[in-house]
Amino acid sequence: DAGITQSPRYKITETGRQVTLMCHQTWSHSYMFWYRQDLGHGLRLIYYSAAADITDKGEVPDGYVVSRSKTENFPLTLESATRSQTSVYFCASSEPGGTQGFGPGTRLLVL
Amino acid sequence: AQSVTQPDIHITVSEGASLELRCNYSYGATPYLFWYVQSPGQGLQLLLKYFSGDTLVQGIKGFEAEFKRSQSSFNLRKPSVHWSDAAEYFCAVERRGSTLGRLYFGRGTQLTVWP
Numbered sequence: 001d002a003g004i005t006q007s008p009r010y011k012i013t014e015t016g017r018q019v020t021l022m023c024h025q026t027w028s029h030s031y032m033f034w035y036r037q038d039l040g041h042g043l044r045l046i047y048y049s050a051a052a053d054i055t056d057k058g059e060v061p062d063g064y065v066v067s068r069s070k071t072e073n074f075p076l077t078l079e080s081a082t083r084s085q086t087s088v089y090f091c092a093s094s095e096p097g098g099t100q101g102f103g104p105g106t107r108l109l110v111l
Numbered sequence: 112a113q114s115v116t117q118p119d120i121h122i123t124v125s126e127g128a129s130l131e132l133r134c135n136y137s138y139g140a141t142p143y144l145f146w147y148v149q150s151p152g153q154g155l156q157l158l159l160k161y162f163s164g165d166t167l168v169q170g171i172k173g174f175e176a177e178f179k180r181s182q183s184s185f186n187l188r189k190p191s192v193h194w195s196d197a198a199e200y201f202c203a204v205e206r207r208g209s210t211l212g213r214l215y216f217g218r219g220t221q222l223t224v225w226p
Contacts, residue, residue: 004154031212042117042201042216043155050211058213090154094212099145102154 003027004103006091012109019078021106023091029101031094032074034058034066036087037105043090049074081110115204117217124192125225132187132220134202142204144185145214146176149199158200161185172196197224 004025013019025032030051035043045058047066055066063085065077074093078085088107092100116135124130136142143162147155159170166178176187185202202217 033213035216040120040218042115042218043203043214044216045213048211048213092155096212098212099157099160100212100214102147102156104154105152 004091004093004101006089006103006106008106009104010107012111013081014111015082016080019081019108021076021078021089021091021108023074023076023103025072025074025091025093025101025103027093027095027101028071029093029095029098030071031096031100032068033092033094033100034064034074034076035090035092036060036085037090038087046076046089078108081108083110086110115202115215115217117200117202117220119220120218121221121223123223123225126194127191130187130189130192130196130222132200132202132222134185134187134217136183136185136202136204138183138204138206140207141178141180142206144176144178145203145205146170146174146185146187147201147203148172149201149219151198155201158187192222192224194224194226197222 007022033048034046049055049068088105090105091103094100114137145160146158159168161168161178199219201219203214
């Protein structure tokens with residue numbers, strides 16, 4: 001089925017380890033987004049991308065790296081995970097002027 | 112500062128009762144307005160959106176929202192709540208003229224429905 005998939009859905013890691021969260025969309029949307037959801041904060045934008053090889057920082061980018069070599073993929077990497085990065089991560093995509101569709105989320109626990 | 116405010120963190124209603132979830136925004140110009148719902152363990156689903164025109168917007172699952180420019184509000188309503196409506200609800204805005212469709216979210220309102 002068309003849509004956005006995220007993997008893994010659940011991840012436990014340790015402080016200092018590198019972690020990559022995957023996002024894949026089959027809509028061929030130009031725009032893609034990464035959000036983190038924390039209690040009391042709603043969703044906050046980490047990074048976004050307008051097209052392949054075009055990315056920019058959002059509201060809370062520190063400690064994260066993104067890449068977009070292909071239109072359909074937008075991986076998010078935590079270079080050295082910290083406990084404060086324990087969160088639920090959502091990927092989203094849209095077309096210009098369109099509405100964002102969201103993936104199911106990845107629950108990340110950093111010990 | 113620009114912001115989206117959902118003043119109610121948690122609301123509890125009885126099944127069959129009416130519901131109103133509040134959302135206020137603070138932006139220079141009227142933004143595009145959205146309501147999303149998140150069921151436990153799920154992603155976000157769009158309920159409805161306002162871009163322009165009629166200020167009363169109909170959405171899925173029997174929800175509607177009313178845009179009031181004078182109050183900078185976009186409150187979500189449902190005349191009769193069902194137990195399956197228990198979820199977290201997020202109001203979001205997008206600045207008009209934004210080239211990337213970036214959304215700004217409120218902190219969410221958790222809805223509990225009593226049988």
